[in-house]
Amino acid sequence: MGRIGKEVAGQVISFIGFVGVAVTCGIPMWRVTSYIGANIVTGQIVWDGLWMNCVMQSTGQMQCRLNESVMRLSSDLQAARALVIISLIFGFIGFVISFIGAKCTGCLKSDSSKAKVVIISGCLIILCAILVLIPVCWSAAITITDFQNPLTIETQRREIGASIYIGWASAAFLLIGGIILTTSCPPQKSMYGYPGYPPAPMYPYAGPVANPATYGPVYVPPSSQPYTGAGSYVPTKPYGAPTTYSARQYL
Numbered sequence: 001m002g003r004i005g006k007e008v009a010g011q012v013i014s015f016i017g018f019v020g021v022a023v024t025c026g027i028p029m030w031r032v033t034s035y036i037g038a039n040i041v042t043g044q045i046v047w048d049g050l051w052m053n054c055v056m057q058s059t060g061q062m063q064c065r066l067n068e069s070v071m072r073l074s075s076d077l078q079a080a081r082a083l084v085i086i087s088l089i090f091g092f093i094g095f096v097i098s099f100i101g102a103k104c105t106g107c108l109k110s111d112s113s114k115a116k117v118v119i120i121s122g123c124l125i126i127l128c129a130i131l132v133l134i135p136v137c138w139s140a141a142i143t144i145t146d147f148q149n150p151l152t153i154e155t156q157r158r159e160i161g162a163s164i165y166i167g168w169a170s171a172a173f174l175l176i177g178g179i180i181l182t183t184s185c186p187p188q189k190s191m192y193g194y195p196g197y198p199p200a201p202m203y204p205y206a207g208p209v210a211n212p213a214t215y216g217p218v219y220v221p222p223s224s225q226p227y228t229g230a231g232s233y234v235p236t237k238p239y240g241a242p243t244t245y246s247a248r249q250y251l
Contacts, residue, residue: 003184004102006180006183006184007098007102007118007180007181007184008102009180010098010122010177010178010180010181011095011098011099011102011177011181012177013173013176013177013180014091014094014095014098014125014173014174014177014178014181015095015177016170016173016177017091017125017128017129017170017171017172017173017174017175017176017177018088018091018092018095018128018170018174019170020166020167020169020170020173021084021087021088021091021128021132021167021170021174022088023163023166023170024084024132024136024163024166024167024170025050025084025085025088026051027049027162027163027166028047028048028049028050028051028052028053028054028064028163029047029049029161029162029163030048030049030050030077030080030139030161030163030164031047031048031139031143031158031159031160031161032045032046032047032048032158032159032160032161032162033045033046033047033048033156033157033158033159044056044057044058047161048077048158048161049067049163050067050073050077050080050081050084051066051067051081052064052065052066052067053065053067074142076135076138076139076142077139079135079138080135080136080138080139083131083132083134083135084131084132084135086131087128087129087131087132088128090124090125090127090128090131091124091125091128091174093124094120094121094122094123094124094125094127094128094178095121095125097117097118097120097121097124098117098118098121098122098125098181100117101113101114101115101116101117101118101120101121102114102118115184118181118182118184119181119182119184121181122177122178122179122180122181122182122183122184123178123182124178125174125177125178125181126174126175126178126179126182128174128178129170129171129172129174129175129178130171132167132170132171132174133167133168133171135167136163136164136167136168136171139164140160140164143158143159143160143164144160146158147159
């Protein structure tokens with residue numbers, strides 16, 4: 001029951017992280033640019049994402065435009081688009097494999113095989129966390145550097161968006177879930193004859209080993225006499241007949 005609970009906890013935490021990575025990939029809030037001109041009506045909030053850019057006016061109107069060309073993105077967002085997609089693929093595969101090797105399922109018969117499959121799924125989930133953590137940290141570092149650069153125009157200063165924070169939280173959940181799944185170690189001692197374990201190993205029989213008998217002189221006590229068929233056995237002591245008992249009356 002303890003192993004089942006640990007695997008279920010790892011799967012739930014990993015699923016939360018996987019959903020967070022999908023949200024990080026979808027929403028266009030990797031960088032947020034907010035500036036207000038001389039008139040409050042010209043206030044705008046610009047959102048930069050992996051797939052689209054959105055502009056929200058102070059009146060509440062929002063316009064979004066898809067990034068049809070990858071070359072229009074900055075280098076960090078181009079790498080982030082590829083790494084996040086690969087991260088989603090590894091996370092999905094690891095999450096599905098964790099169900100195949102779960103102890104509560106019957107896809108595999110051997111407990112050792114189930115544990116190995118769960119460990120593989122945990123490694124894939126940890127790899128998913130690393131792949132999403134790299135672009136998130138890279139984009140955050142570039143955003144902070146550009147914001148602190150004195151040569152950057154005031155209206156073009158950008159801040160860290162919500163996608164960066166969601167990506168950090170998702171990577172933390174994926175790391176925790178993957179570590180929990182990788183601790184599902186297979187049994188160390190093999191139990192022969194128990195259901196789910198392999199039978200006892202068969203050792204080849206090499207046949208009888210040649211062991212020729214060795215013969216040697218036999219020690220004979222000096223008092224013994226050789227046996228002759230014509231002789232007769234006479235006891236050395238007189239044989240005493242057993243005493244007779246008279247019948248009594250038992251009350």
